[in-house]
Amino acid sequence: MGTMQKKNLHEPAVAGVPQLLDDLNKLIDDQETADVVFLLGREEERIYAHRLILMARCKSFQVTTSNSKVGGNMQICRIPGSTVLPPSPGTSTLIRLPHIRPDDFRQFITYVYTAKIILQDSKVFQIMIIANDLGLNDLKIACEDHVIATMSVDNACCFLTNALEIQEKVGGKCTDSFVDRCIAFIGENASECTKTSGFLKLSKEAIVKIISSDFLCLEEENVFRAVLEWSKHQAGVTQPLLHWNEEERQRVCNFLSPIIHHVRILLIDSQVFAEEIEPTGAVPMELVLERYRFAALQSNKMPGMPMIPSNSSESDKRLQPRLSLNLFPGSTILRNDKMHLQGTLNNWYGKPKQTWRLIYRGSTHFFTAASFHRLCDGIAPLFVIVLGARGEISGGFTDVAFTKTNRKGGYIHGERCFLFALHSQQASFQVAKFDVVKKPYSICYYKDCGPIFGAGADLLIANNCNVNTDSYSNLPHSYDGPIQTTLFEDYNFKVQEYEVFTLG
Numbered sequence: 001m002g003t004m005q006k007k008n009l010h011e012p013a014v015a016g017v018p019q020l021l022d023d024l025n026k027l028i029d030d031q032e033t034a035d036v037v038f039l040l041g042r043e044e045e046r047i048y049a050h051r052l053i054l055m056a057r058c059k060s061f062q063v064t065t066s067n068s069k070v071g072g073n074m075q076i077c078r079i080p081g082s083t084v085l086p087p088s089p090g091t092s093t094l095i096r097l098p099h100i101r102p103d104d105f106r107q108f109i110t111y112v113y114t115a116k117i118i119l120q121d122s123k124v125f126q127i128m129i130i131a132n133d134l135g136l137n138d139l140k141i142a143c144e145d146h147v148i149a150t151m152s153v154d155n156a157c158c159f160l161t162n163a164l165e166i167q168e169k170v171g172g173k174c175t176d177s178f179v180d181r182c183i184a185f186i187g188e189n190a191s192e193c194t195k196t197s198g199f200l201k202l203s204k205e206a207i208v209k210i211i212s213s214d215f216l217c218l219e220e221e222n223v224f225r226a227v228l229e230w231s232k233h234q235a236g237v238t239q240p241l242l243h244w245n246e247e248e249r250q251r252v253c254n255f256l257s258p259i260i261h262h263v264r265i266l267l268i269d270s271q272v273f274a275e276e277i278e279p280t281g282a283v284p285m286e287l288v289l290e291r292y293r294f295a296a297l298q299s300n301k302m303p304g305m306p307m308i309p310s311n312s313s314e315s316d317k318r319l320q321p322r323l324s325l326n327l328f329p330g331s332t333i334l335r336n337d338k339m340h341l342q343g344t345l346n347n348w349y350g351k352p353k354q355t356w357r358l359i360y361r362g363s364t365h366f367f368t369a370a371s372f373h374r375l376c377d378g379i380a381p382l383f384v385i386v387l388g389a390r391g392e393i394s395g396g397f398t399d400v401a402f403t404k405t406n407r408k409g410g411y412i413h414g415e416r417c418f419l420f421a422l423h424s425q426q427a428s429f430q431v432a433k434f435d436v437v438k439k440p441y442s443i444c445y446y447k448d449c450g451p452i453f454g455a456g457a458d459l460l461i462a463n464n465c466n467v468n469t470d471s472y473s474n475l476p477h478s479y480d481g482p483i484q485t486t487l488f489e490d491y492n493f494k495v496q497e498y499e500v501f502t503l504g
Contacts, residue, residue: 024113027053029106036076037092040102047105049112051076051093057112059135080133099169100130111139119146121155125162125175132174140174147178156185157198160206179209187215188326188335194218194226200233204259211262215336217326220267224277227263231255231282241279249281256282264322270295328501330358333387334422341393341422341431345383348418348433349397356383356501362466363497369463372450372500377402379502384451386461386487386498393423394473394487395498396453398443405445411455414442419459419479421487434458438478451500454478459487465495 027033027050034048054061054077061077075084076093085094097105104126111117119127119142128143147159160182163175186193187210193199202210207230210216211223218226235251237244244252260282265273273291277283283291327342328334334342346354359379365371376382380401386394399416417436424430436442436454444452450461456477462470469492475481486493
């Protein structure tokens with residue numbers, strides 16, 4: 001087989017591809033042979049192209065005869081925001097694209113002719129819009145994949161800046177979902193993202209979108225601190241608050257004052273407010289007085305009363321606590337509208353606000369038992385979080401490690417193990433915790449399976465659990481729970497995803 005593959009690589013049809021691409025590359029922006037001229041940007045910089053190649057590659061140039069006439073003239077393409085100037089005999093067709101930068105379009109044309117492009121974070125959305133408007137779908141998909149695959153703490157703010165920059169431009173609506181995706185990513189990783197240079201360079205619009213989000217995983221005083229650092233950077237002030245002169249204070253306030261209303265100041269500790277926020281001078285006096293009245297009301301409340309009146313919190317977003325901190329960073333199961341479930345898990349073991357570290361993800365490590373044991377054996381404590389085929393979220397916790405044992409059946413004694421259900425359609429329970437009652441059988445080590453909890457088994461995740469239904473849940477045996485209960489909607493189930501976390 002290897003010899004045949006080598007032979008195929010030297011067949012003329014394959015060997016000629018590099019030469020074909022080289023020949024096509026020579027046609028790019030070739031003035032002598034071109035019959036289409038693009039006029040880019042306000043300066044109308046010219047880029048030359050060939051209609052036949054554009055017709056073969058771009059849907060916007062595949063205009064049918066029935067709809068190709070506009071005002072008596074033949075229309076060769078349909079591109080949003082463009083103006084097509086009909087050619088005189090023997091001349092090229094001129095296409096004005098005033099909203100597209102020449103450098104971006106030159107990258108696009110190179111891809112049209114050669115299918116080669118190097119995507120850059122700072123330009124990927126511009127290329128996406130051009131691909132969308134000219135109907136080159138494979139390039140649009142490549143841009144989308146680039147954003148999804150490469151988004152990180154370091155570039156998320158850069159992506160957001162560029163997506164917002166072109167959102168309102170012609171064709172820019174194709175980036176709407178990516179604006180939401182960027183804000184969600186920044187929110188989930190707020191403590192890291194707010195410390196990047198990209199955050200400090202965000203526009204006012206971007207900052208408002210981020211700090212208005214209910215999914216911003218920061219304590220409210222840290223939301224203010226992040227906004228203050230952004231304002232100082234925008235104002236060119238490097239000194240701490242105590243060392244500002246009046247002119248520096250005014251410059252910072254020019255940036256801070258318009259967005260301070262989006263910080264939920266009423267939720268911030270009184271000492272932090274008095275020492276860090278009020279001295280900036282950015283908070284209007286009426287809001288300062290309201291903050292102190294609210295603090296007085298809370299200090300005089302009767303024991304057992306809620307911290308925030310329920311009728312007020314419904315109408316005043318400033319009284320609505322944001323989502324809790326991202327306690328399980330990297331989780332694709334407990335995110336967005338499921339992120340509040342992180343706090344539920346965290347409250348069942350350990351200390352408040354402790355964070356957990358991802359050490360295994362089924363989809364990343366091919367759902368094999370071997371990869372689970374290679375990455376997770378010998379480590380404790382562990383949370384195993386499982387997403388079922390019908391969207392159920394359940395799993396188990398162990399305070400002892402999975403490891404080889406000489407004990408019959410491979411069972412391992414644990415003291416604080418439990419199983420849990422976090423999201424289910426079953427009427428019997430939605431969120432539930434099932435403690436171990438037969439501690440000698442808390443977990444089981446078996447090299448050909450993933451994690452096993454209890455004899456029975458109360459929960460077993462099989463090898464290749466994403467493509468079979470060998471996983472099962474059979475409560476109660478070693479764990480507490482209603483009679484004949486399964487953590488998933490079926491006794492045997494297929495797994496969409498599962499993740500394993502240990503303490504960070």
